[in-house]
Amino acid sequence: MTPDVTIPTAVDKATVAQVLRDISLLLQLQGESGFRVRAYDMAADRVAGLPQELGPLVAEGRLESLPGIGPALAEKISELVTTGRLGYLEELRAQFPPGLLELTQLPDVGPKKVARLWRELQVSGIEELERACREGRVRQLSGFGAKSEAKMLEGIAVYRRARGERKLLGEVLPVATALLERVKSAPGVVRASLGGSVRRQAETVADVDIIASAPEAGPVLDALANAPGVAAVLGKGDSKCSVRLEAGDLQVDLRVLPDEDFATALHHFTGSKAHHIRLRNLGHERGLKISEWGVHRDDGTKVRVTEESDLYALLDMQYVPPELREDTGEFEAAREGRLPEDLLTLEDVQGAVHAHSTWSDGRNSLEEMARAAQALGLKYLTVTEHSEAAIYAGGLKVDDLKRQWEEIDRVNADVPGVRLLKGIEVDILESGALDYADSVLEQLEVVIGSIHVRHGMDEDQMTRRLLAALDNPCLQILGHPTGRLINSREPYPVRMDEVLARAAERGVAVEVNGKPARLDIKAEYVRQAVKRGVRLVVSCDAHQKEDLRNLAFAVATARRGWARKGDVLNTLPADRFVTALRERR
Incomplete structure (x- = not known):
């Protein structure tokens, strides 16, 4: 949250958590003690992780029944939730230029650096920092340099x-994976991995990071610079190459390091920034300096870190x-x-939930969908066409639905190793x-209920x-429960x-939809x-055979x-899957 944003009157827990983190940052800019700073960070974590909203608790x-929330914090949270404003935050903000807090969102620019840039160079925003860097004024500060x-x-x-x-x-993932394979095949590469938000499987991605290790960086950097589909090489140095792809105006950054630094570099460039800051702070408490260039003790000796797991082991995690x-x-x-330690994996999933065919608005026949599922090693596929009310999507009348059952029986007889389950995606x-x-x-084996129209109803x-739909004893799976379309339609209020x-x-x-x-x-x-x-299913929401691979994105969201694994029924x-769906509590 930037300092000039007005807090909304309907304050949810995500907003409260962000406000608490903003207070922590502002206190650090003030030079406040670590104890008070950590208290706000811990409170933010506690609020963000609550299974319910804050209104009833307030x-x-x-x-105050929540661990780490004392009377003072409880009073501030209550004020924020009930009034949509927090006087203490406004007092803190008034002490700093409006753009200062935004600077802390830059990679590797923490509150201490921001405070020095402000006090010594009068840098109070992104544009001023950029100008100071280009004019060579930042390097004049002690502890900074041209690399900084x-x-x-x-x-x-x-x-x-x-921000775009x-x-x-x-x-992005298919493009990133193809480039990763090209990097892996470059001369001398020991290890290579995707990093950044792609590796964290975030739902949206700004750019692509690839980290590789090799004795010589040059041939590896050339592999990216000369890759098919590269529109421009934005920069190429001794250890890094940045390119812009023709497709989608996507930037790809490749870093090549000695293999001894691979694990720490991979961790650093995987992020998130908030996670890495916490890790570095924990390391500092133990006399360890953690960076992309390795882990060093206070006396300068380097600690061997071969895998990312070694990094966490050093911190007893x-x-x-x-x-x-x-x-x-x-x-x-x-x-x-x-x-x-048993997070869901794609290999755990035995069947694909939520698939359409040419019987409604899908592009492939039932047999084509079955054979595609067979090729992926799936054991079953739920056939869930749209119901009659979904006229825009070729929704089936009851007679059509029953005729489809006959074709499902024929396909099940003809395609061994995979079973089509008779189902429907019925409109709520x-x-x-x-x-x-x-x-x-x-009469159906699988009943998914989804909302497709009238998204404009109030909360x-x-x-x-x-809630009325969930009370229907025939409903087995609630489909795409918030109705959102990323970047194009907000979730309906619920x-x-x-x-x-x-x-x-x-x-x-409840469906975890992988589209x-x-x-x-x-x-x-x-x-x-x-x-x-709550019992979950991971689904592909497939409207063509290629969409069966959407299961991977559903698994990523579930993780x-x-x-x-035990939380997801289609493992x-x-x-047993059909039986479990019919077992209503």
Whole structure:
């Protein structure tokens, strides 16, 4: 949150957590003690990780029951939630130029550096910092140099690109993977990996980072610079090459280091920034300086770090998978040995949920979909066409649905090793009723209920609509529960805590939709669902055979939400999957 943004009157826990982090940053700019700073950071983590919103806790005066929330913090959180404003934050902001807090969002520019740039060079915003770097004034400060200026300019460019519309992970990952394979095949490469938000499997991506190790960087950098599809080489030095691709105006940065520095460089350039800052601070407490160039003790000796897991072991922590590195509670869990070690993997998934064929708005026949699933090693595929109300998508009348069952039986006989399950994606109507009569739905093996129209209902109306659907004993899976389309349609307003609570109570599974434009529900809600004991399915939302690969993105979202194999129903064999769906609590 930038300093000049007005806090909304409807304050959710994500906003409260961000405000607490902003206070922490402003206190650091003041030179405040580490104890007070950490108190706000810990409170932000606690708030962000809550399974419910803050309103009821505030109304009932129960904030102090949360670990790490004392009377003073509880009073500030209550003020923010109830009024939409926080006087203490406004007082802190008034002490600094409006653009100063934004500087802390730049890579490798922490509060201490920002305070010095402001006090010694009167730098109070991004543009002023860029000008100071280009004029060579930053290097004149003790502890800074020409390399510092170059890194800041690079960080400014990265930040500005990130503020533009980010690209879908599903669009970027295939391109990034192809370039990674080209780098891996370059002469001398020992190890190579994707980094950044792509490796963390974030739902949107600003650019691509590749980290490689090799005795000589030159041939590896040339492999990227000369790759097909490169529109321009933006820069090429001794250890780094940056290019812009023709497709999608995507920037790719490749860094090549000695293999002894690979693990720490990979960790550094994987991020997130918040995660890395926490890790470095923990290292500092133990007399360790952690950077992309390795781990050094206070006396200058270098600690051998061969794998990223070694880095966490030095801090007496469990290894934190890349998808979890967002500083949302993973440190506390890893230090206490509570981090899940059986996170869902793509190999765990036995069947693909949510697929359409030419019977409704899909592009491939049932047999083509079955054979594509077979080729991917899947054991079953749920055939879930649109229901009658979805006229725009070729929704099926009941007679058409029954005729489809006959074709499913024929395909199951002709395509060995994979089973098509008879299902439907039934529309949840405005009232919360399902589009087909119960007598029809009861004959199906899989019933997904989704909202496709009337997204403009208010929060109360939409919440009641979904709760009514969840009460229907025929509903087995709630499909793409917030209706969002990333970068093009906001999620409809709904009290997700109530929806997840009802899903847990009724035994309805919730879909983690892998369509790159949806990724619905998002990781934050996956984590809430897991905490509540809600059953999940990971789905491909396939409208053509190539979309079956969307399962990988659903798995990534589930992992980011800390979901284990046992939380996901379609890790079960087909018969047990169908039985589990029918077992309503």
